[in-house]
Amino acid sequence: MTQQRIFAMTHLVNSAFERHSMQRISGWLSWVCLLLIVTLPIVVFVYWAVADAGLLAVRANMLPWAIQAPLENWQRWAGALVTCIPVGLMLRGLWEARQCFRQFAVGQVFTQQAVQRLRAFAAWAMAASAADMLISPVLSVLLTLHNPPGMRQLAIGIGTDHVLSLLFAAMVWVMAAVIAQGQVLAEENSSFV
Amino acid sequence: MPIIVQLDIMLARRKLKSKDLAEQVGMTEANLSLLKQGKVKGVRFETLEKICSILQCQPGDLLMYEAESASKTTETVEKRDF
Numbered sequence: 708m709t710q711q712r713i714f715a716m717t718h719l720v721n722s723a724f725e726r727h728s729m730q731r732i733s734g735w736l737s738w739v740c741l742l743l744i745v746t747l748p749i750v751v752f753v754y755w756a757v758a759d760a761g762l763l764a765v766r767a768n769m770l771p772w773a774i775q776a777p778l779e780n781w782q783r784w785a786g787a788l789v790t791c792i793p794v795g796l797m798l799r800g801l802w803e804a805r806q807c808f809r810q811f812a813v814g815q816v817f818t819q820q821a822v823q824r825l826r827a828f829a830a831w832a833m834a835a836s837a838a839d840m841l842i843s844p845v846l847s848v849l850l851t852l853h854n855p856p857g858m859r860q861l862a863i864g865i866g867t868d869h870v871l872s873l874l875f876a877a878m879v880w881v882m883a884a885v886i887a888q889g890q891v892l893a894e895e896n897s898s899f900v
Numbered sequence: 901m902p903i904i905v906q907l908d909i910m911l912a913r914r915k916l917k918s919k920d921l922a923e924q925v926g927m928t929e930a931n932l933s934l935l936k937q938g939k940v941k942g943v944r945f946e947t948l949e950k951i952c953s954i955l956q957c958q959p960g961d962l963l964m965y966e967a968e969s970a971s972k973t974t975e976t977v978e979k980r981d982f
């Protein structure tokens with residue numbers, strides 16, 4: 708057997724192995740997405756129910772001692788509901804990601820549906836990140852509502868996590884464009900026998 | 901299309917069915933049918949090699965080039981004569 712044939716066969720085996728790995732990992736990731744979709748809302752409400760004032764203040768881009776009056780139940784409920792806005796947008800994105808991973812899990816990689824799902828995930832992730840930046844002022848006002856006059860706060864902030872989230876979403880958008888190019892090549896390849 | 905596939909002629913000569921050829925080459929009957937009709941964009945050398953090996957022929961026996969302008973002229977002459 709020539710060296711070229713050995714190389715070609717090894718490449719085919721490695722490609723098949725990688726494809727199988729990709730399908731298996733995609734299957735797991737689709738279930739991870741579903742798990743997150745189910746548990747994240749619960750985590751949000753539990754967090755707002757049990758977290759102390761210092762943690763909640765930091766969440767709203769304030770210093771830990773910014774909240775100077777005991778938090779009432781309605782404030783915690785309202786904070787959880789406001790936090791659910793970016794979380795809800797991200798959950799929508801995770802649903803798109805789950806559908807995309809399910810397609811990858813059955814070997815359908817270079818398809819128009821996969822491209823659309825990836826782009827949708829990127830768009831929802833960007834929206835979630837933007838919403839997260841916008842709710843900080845709302846949360847800061849909500850949490851310091853019962854502070855003494857002159858001690859109430861309106862906090863506006865953009866953190867590295869927001870920037871990185873936006874960058875990640877942009878990368879996914881670009882990856883979707885790359886897969887769209889791959890789809891064209893795959894269609895071209897399928898017309899060769 | 902200038903490239904004409906004469907696979908059906910070779911199949912008839914070798915008395916081999918399309919289904920059997922497709923099975924031996926390792927391609928689907930649908931793809932073989934597309935190849936016979938010349939509706940594919942290209943043929944891999946590996947596929948061509950297998951077909952030639954099975955049908956005991958040369959690539960030139962399977963593929964023929966006929967310039968489109970020449971074929972149109974031929975058609976026009978034939979119509980006039982008729």
